[in-house]
Amino acid sequence: MNSVKGWQKRYGKAISAKSPGFVQSELKRKAENAGGQFIAFSTQKTALSQTHLDGSRIKKSLSQRVHKDVTGLVMNRDIWSAYLARYINEDQLSLQDAQCEYPRLESLKIGMAAISNKLQTSKRV
Numbered sequence: 152m153n154s155v156k157g158w159q160k161r162y163g164k165a166i167s168a169k170s171p172g173f174v175q176s177e178l179k180r181k182a183e184n185a186g187g188q189f190i191a192f193s194t195q196k197t198a199l200s201q202t203h204l205d206g207s208r209i210k211k212s213l214s215q216r217v218h219k220d221v222t223g224l225v226m227n228r229d230i231w232s233a234y235l236a237r238y239i240n241e242d243q244l245s246l247q248d249a250q251c252e253y254p255r256l257e258s259l260k261i262g263m264a265a266i267s268n269k270l271q272t273s274k275r276v
Contacts, residue, residue: 175191190239192236192239192242197239197242197244199231199235199236200218200228200229202235202244202246203220203222204220204224204249204250204253205222206246207221209221211228215228216228216229218231222253224253224256238252
C-alpha cells in the first residue's frame with residue numbers, strides 16, 4: 152500500500168484535493184460490496200514490477216513500461232504487477248503459486264490484447 156504521507160511529501164498541498172485516503176477507502180468499500188476483499192501490502196517490500204518468476208529482481212526505471220521476464224514473458228509492467236499481487240500474503244510474495252498459475256497467463260495476455268484493441272478502435276471512432 153502506498154503511504155499517504157509519501158504522497159503528501161511528493162505532491163504537497165495538491166494531495167488534499169485528491170485525497171488518497173478517500174480513494175483507498177472507496178476501493179475497499181467497493182471490493183467488499185462486490186464480495187471481494189481489499190488487501191493492503193507494502194509496495195516497497197514486494198517490488199512487484201521488478202520481480203521475475205525465478206525470484207530475481209531487476210530494477211528498472213519508471214519510464215520502462217514493459218516487463219520482460221527472464222522466463223521470456225513480455226507484458227505491460229502494471230499488468231504484471233497486478234498478476235503478482237494476487238499471490239501476496241502478509242507482505243510476502245508466493246512465487247511458487249504464481250509459477251503454478253503461469254500457464255494461464257497466455258489466455259490472460261490474449262484477453263488483455265483483445266480489450267486493448269477494442270479500446271483503441273473505439274477511441275478512433
